[in-house]
Amino acid sequence: MKNLNLFLIGLFAAVAFPFGALIVSSQVQLGALGRAPAEEGGPLFPPREPGLAIQGRAVYLQLGCVACHTQQVRPAGMGSDIARGWGARPSVARDYVLQSQVLIGDHRFGPDLANVGARLTEAQLHEHLRAPSSVVAGSAMPAYEYLYQPKANGWAPTDRAVALVAYLKSLRQDYASPEAKLKQ
Ligand code: HEC
Numbered sequence: 001m002k003n004l005n006l007f008l009i010g011l012f013a014a015v016a017f018p019f020g021a022l023i024v025s026s027q028v029q030l031g032a033l034g035r036a037p038a039e040e041g042g043p044l045f046p047p048r049e050p051g052l053a054i055q056g057r058a059v060y061l062q063l064g065c066v067a068c069h070t071q072q073v074r075p076a077g078m079g080s081d082i083a084r085g086w087g088a089r090p091s092v093a094r095d096y097v098l099q100s101q102v103l104i105g106d107h108r109f110g111p112d113l114a115n116v117g118a119r120l121t122e123a124q125l126h127e128h129l130r131a132p133s134s135v136v137a138g139s140a141m142p143a144y145e146y147l148y149q150p151k152a153n154g155w156a157p158t159d160r161a162v163a164l165v166a167y168l169k170s171l172r173q174d175y176a177s178p179e180a181k182l183k184q
Pocket of ligand 1: 060063064065066067068069109110111116119125128129132133135136139140141142144164168
């Protein structure tokens with residue numbers, strides 16, 4: 001072919017330009033996004049994650065929770081997430097700006113966990129992890145009983161369970177954001 005080089009350059013440009021534009025346009029739109037106060041002069045949201053929650057995120061990944069749970073509440077017109085009580089408002093990009101690893105997930109075998117820290121107490125979370133079927137009859141969630149040790153009158157969480165629950169408690173989207181107001 002006479003103009004092979006030209007053809008290859010054209011082919012490269014046809015792939016590289018749209019791909020580059022995708023990256024550059026996301027960076028332009030969201031790159032400078034940071035924390036913001038819910039009302040003028042108020043505290044900044046999202047809050048910083050406690051160190052224990054960061055350790056707990058590693059446990060969440062190791063145990064494969066992300067395979068069954070998402071962390072994104074869809075807007076009211078796009079699904080029944082809010083009607084089901086999974087969130088007080090839709091998730092927005094700002095909610096994730098401080099997270100080093102964003103575990104949005106892509107399969108919903110169980111409920112969305114974006115706001116689970118506001119929904120369940122520490123004790124409820126431990127109980128759910130240790131014995132899901134004692135909370136929801138016939139639960140399809142695996143029991144993580146090996147994260148607990150029996151003691152005289154109940155169960156003692158291991159360090160991994162404590163970190164995991166600290167992470168789950170840090171998952172909350174119950175503050176107003178400039179992009180998404182809380183439902184009244
Ligand atoms: C095989 C899929 C599967 C895996 C893996 C899984 N879950 Fe679940 N999870 C479910 C299902 C299904 C439910 C709903 C039934 C129930 O409440 O037990 C659920 C419910 C929950 C709930 C209760 C949510 C609510 O709103 O009541 C929490 C919290 C939870 N899972 C956390 C976890 C964590 C943390 C892990 C990882 C250690 C995990 N899950 C792993 C399937 C899974």
